[in-house]
Amino acid sequence: xxxxxxxxxxxIPTYNEALNITPLLQRLCELYGDxxxxxxxxxDNSPDGTAERVREFAGSERRVHLLEGRRRGLGQAYVxxxxxxxxxxxxxxxxxxxxxxxxxxADVRKLLGHLAGGADVAIGSRYVSxxxxxxxxxxxxxxxxxxxxxxxxxxxxxxSVRDCTSGFKAxxxxxxxxxxxxxxxxxxxxxxxxxxxxxxxxxxxxxEEPIYFRERRIGQTKLGFRDLVEFFYNVWWxxxxxxxxxxxxxxxxxxxxxxxxxxxxxxxEFGVHALLASPIAIEVSIISNxxxxxxxxxxxxxxxxxxxxxxxxxxxxxLGTLTVxxxxxxxxxxxxxxxxxxxxxxxGILPAALLNYFVNSxxxxxxxxxxxxxRH
Numbered sequence: 001x002x003x004x005x006x007x008x009x010x011x012i013p014t015y016n017e018a019l020n021i022t023p024l025l026q027r028l029c030e031l032y033g034d035x036x037x038x039x040x041x042x043x044d045n046s047p048d049g050t051a052e053r054v055r056e057f058a059g060s061e062r063r064v065h066l067l068e069g070r071r072r073g074l075g076q077a078y079v080x081x082x083x084x085x086x087x088x089x090x091x092x093x094x095x096x097x098x099x100x101x102x103x104x105x106a107d108v109r110k111l112l113g114h115l116a117g118g119a120d121v122a123i124g125s126r127y128v129s130x131x132x133x134x135x136x137x138x139x140x141x142x143x144x145x146x147x148x149x150x151x152x153x154x155x156x157x158x159x160s161v162r163d164c165t166s167g168f169k170a171x172x173x174x175x176x177x178x179x180x181x182x183x184x185x186x187x188x189x190x191x192x193x194x195x196x197x198x199x200x201x202x203x204x205x206x207x208e209e210p211i212y213f214r215e216r217r218i219g220q221t222k223l224g225f226r227d228l229v230e231f232f233y234n235v236w237w238x239x240x241x242x243x244x245x246x247x248x249x250x251x252x253x254x255x256x257x258x259x260x261x262x263x264x265x266x267x268x269e270f271g272v273h274a275l276l277a278s279p280i281a282i283e284v285s286i287i288s289n290x291x292x293x294x295x296x297x298x299x300x301x302x303x304x305x306x307x308x309x310x311x312x313x314x315x316x317x318x319l320g321t322l323t324v325x326x327x328x329x330x331x332x333x334x335x336x337x338x339x340x341x342x343x344x345x346x347x348g349i350l351p352a353a354l355l356n357y358f359v360n361s362x363x364x365x366x367x368x369x370x371x372x373x374x375r376h
Contacts, residue, residue, distance in 0.1 A: 013077035015071060017099040018049045024099055038091070078195075086173050096167055096170075115170055121175065122171075124168030252297050255289075264280075304368050313363060314364045321352035327348075
């Protein structure tokens with residue numbers, strides 16, 4: 001055994017992949033013949049006999065291992081498999097990949113090369129220059145993949161990574177131990193986002209390698225509607241639970257809404273027309289929100305720029321979202337003239353709230369320390 005090279009373990013989750021698993025293992029064993037390489041198949045009790053195929057193959061290839069368990073989703077299969085790879089098989093590097101040939105086994109060498117160069121995580125990426133999707137993908141699948149990835153990146157705060165939903169990675173075991181991967185409870189496809197989020201929070205060094213993502217050759221995709229719902233739920237939950245800033249900003253937004261509606265009602269009682277009272281009330285709430293955000297919400301950041309410049313930026317961003325809020329108010333006023341204007345004003349606040357947070361968080365109150373980490 002070559003003791004100088006790290007122990008690499010491929011962790012490949014399967015469910016009903018009997019027709020793919022033997023050709024995949026044959027290809028992997030051809031490409032990676034080092035005794036320091038192991039292949040762990042994590043099968044969720046596939047009814048099509050996937051596990052039997054793995055056992056047959058393992059009979060003549062001692063580097064192939066099988067871990068079985070009941071079906072609890074892709075995320076939990078990975079948690080079981082990665083934990084077993086590190087604890088039982090002595091993995092120093094874990095390679096994640098699909099069993100359906102969507103990921104080219106030959107590309108693993110490129111990922112491992114990045115780790116040899118000092119990275120903690122190497123991602124096979126569809127969304128960096130040179131990466132692409134199979135031409136056979138439908139427009140609907142491309143739309144889901146593209147915008148699902150973008151939403152995950154924006155909402156969960158994964159801005160430095162272009163393909164945050166990729167299931168093709170090479171990761172150092174020490175990075176996985178640092179983030180306590182066994183504590184990740186996400187069951188489905190959102191596991192990839194949760195894993196990446198923890199790695200970024202732990203300041204792991206992450207690089208992306210462009211890949212060609214193929215359409216599966218045999219079988220059907222396991223992605224269903226329930227997976228999509230869980231994905232978006234977990235993306236928001238990650239943001240909410242891991243960033244106190246988001247919670248503070250939400251509280252500030254509620255305070256701003258009270259200020260907005262309070263001033264709006266006062267102006268109406270003084271005889272100011274609703275179309276004029278609305279923007280005045282919004283501007284008062286903008287000033288209130290800036291002061292609270294600057295001295296409370298983002299107080300733990302080393303912020304870029306002078307206080308007055310931040311105030312100007314906050315106003316510009318807020319006035320931009322004012323267009324959304326005010327347009328909504330005017331539209332609702334025309335459509336529902338008999339509804340009390342204060343209720344319509346409240347509805348006008350909602351569509352601009354999320355846009356306001358993300359732009360201000362990454363532009364107005366951006367953290368100088370985070371920028372320095374990204375540069376290095």
